[in-house]
Amino acid sequence: QVQLQESGPGLVKPSETLSLTCAVSGYSISSGYYWGWIRQPPGKGLEWIGSIYHSGSTYYNPSLKSRVTISVDTSKNQFSLKLSSVTAADTAVYYCARPFMVRGVIPTDAFDIWGQGTMVTVSS
């Protein structure tokens, strides 16, 4: 059973860097076509942050691109998110996710396995 678990500080000061990790269990991260980070501010909708592909290529939300870095650590079977120069507007629940795989092997454009989410508050 594939499971994702986000971890990281729940409180980050303004102007600092938010760092989160998504630990993957039950599946080799190297086998995944791509992995994603999505966030949701309190009471608001879902916002895609970015994705990292098996090739190592990364794609980011244009509105966040200058502040985001996503990377993979295959030795630890996890991938990470860094968001720099945070403000109160970055306060949100942060989710990591894996796309749905048709017949277990063909990746789709939809995320079906999500972490439980981790709340990050930006405040001094």
Add this chain to the structure above:
Amino acid sequence: EIVLTQSPATLSLSPGERATLSCRASQSVSSYLAWYQQKPGQAPRLLIYDASNRATGIPARFSGSGSGTDFTLTISSLEPEDFAVYYCQQRSNREVTFGPGTKVDIK
């Protein structure tokens, strides 16, 4: 960037009624559109991928249709557990966008 618009923002219905939710894309996404259900305090749950295919374990009362720029999620007969927020999502040129959501609440 492809913008997704969902309507209505809120849909007030009774259990047993049919729910029809709309998602419109600012440009064609072919059939690469997904639908999610989200309940308070939970991660989104994938319902439909590629516009019309139910994800694993999703009941048959959920169906999706459409292609190009106009898509519909239909819940044929609302069960009590279906009252939630529904989001559409697309991935084009490796960029992902979500719609703002439709809340289905109890009338």
